Amino acid sequence: MILVIGGAGYIGSHLVKGLVDKKQVIVLDQFSTGHGALVDRRAVLVEGDLGNEDVLDSVFRTYPIEAVMHFAAHSLVGESVVEPLKYYENNVVATCTLLKKMMKYDVKKFIFSSTAATYGIPKVDIINEETPTNPINPYGRSKLMIEQILEDFNKAYGLEYIVLRYFNAAGADDSGSIGEDHHPETHLIPLILKHLLGQREKISVFGTDYDTPDGTCIRDYIHVTDLVDAHIIALEALIKGEKQAAIYNLGNGVGFSVKEVIAMCEKVTGLKTKIEFTKRREGDPARLVASSDKIYEELGWRAKRSLENIITSAWKWHCVVGSSESKH
Numbered sequence: 001m002i003l004v005i006g007g008a009g010y011i012g013s014h015l016v017k018g019l020v021d022k023k024q025v026i027v028l029d030q031f032s033t034g035h036g037a038l039v040d041r042r043a044v045l046v047e048g049d050l051g052n053e054d055v056l057d058s059v060f061r062t063y064p065i066e067a068v069m070h071f072a073a074h075s076l077v078g079e080s081v082v083e084p085l086k087y088y089e090n091n092v093v094a095t096c097t098l099l100k101k102m103m104k105y106d107v108k109k110f111i112f113s114s115t116a117a118t119y120g121i122p123k124v125d126i127i128n129e130e131t132p133t134n135p136i137n138p139y140g141r142s143k144l145m146i147e148q149i150l151e152d153f154n155k156a157y158g159l160e161y162i163v164l165r166y167f168n169a170a171g172a173d174d175s176g177s178i179g180e181d182h183h184p185e186t187h188l189i190p191l192i193l194k195h196l197l198g199q200r201e202k203i204s205v206f207g208t209d210y211d212t213p214d215g216t217c218i219r220d221y222i223h224v225t226d227l228v229d230a231h232i233i234a235l236e237a238l239i240k241g242e243k244q245a246a247i248y249n250l251g252n253g254v255g256f257s258v259k260e261v262i263a264m265c266e267k268v269t270g271l272k273t274k275i276e277f278t279k280r281r282e283g284d285p286a287r288l289v290a291s292s293d294k295i296y297e298e299l300g301w302r303a304k305r306s307l308e309n310i311i312t313s314a315w316k317w318h319c320v321v322g323s324s325e326s327k328h
């Protein structure tokens, strides 16, 4: 069985849906930001905190767990600056408790969700895994700390792991039944789509004076279904013993500016946005674009879905399921 921590969250729920055909899945989630209804019914659901030793003891004693995939983290950069303790307690301390229990029960295979925020403000246009890490906020630092802990655990205890550094995950499963549903929502694509559905008055563009062609920030948006495919390929490589300690970027290799994303949302929906240009948001690097060549060369994965695919799938989900904020 595969233990998916945070399997009710945005990326976790998509992963469970993709994995449950291949493996027995057990989801551990405290349903704080995740949503139980998003979890595929074929998965076993356990409600609990990943930092709770009793819950972990019970899960590892009860189920024959082959590998752990860890999606449960706080992930808002701005919040991490204001509330670093929350980030270090959940993303670092609780994850250490999980790792301790994995060692205790001899579960030695681990897939870890990391982030482009580990790179900070990179000096290169295209980021590969050799680009120096230098996170500029507690969120990025908390993720890098776990990456370093994993390296040490690999050497000392034989823990085998794959770290996946996501760039900007977006989009929704093709079924339209699950999608991105954060409360509060801070991400660009869902905010634009909510605005176009009439749930927000306008869309704010944070900064127009960046050193980019149109002055707005450039990001590498990756479809959540592409992310899921990468996780499943990584899990298979780990289980087969083909990889023991690896770090991979997950991105499309193509950057889009905030203005370009807005234009694509208008194209996909046929609707017009009302834009407000505001000052920069603290902690935003001008450009974050990934090279994912390493995972292509080593595991054969590459992103298949375009920005248009991402927005089309997200729009479908927002229209069908997520159209009413009052439901929550």
Ligand code: UDP
Residues within 6 Å of the ligand: 077, 168, 186, 187, 188, 189, 191, 203, 204, 205, 206, 207, 217, 218, 219, 258, 281, 284
């Ligand atoms: N952004 C924006 N307006 C918003 C939300 C985001 O201009 O209301 C910009 C943000 O500054 C960044 C890009 O959109 O350059 C993507 O932001 P998001 O929060 O989606 O992801 P992040 O890159 O912070 O992980």
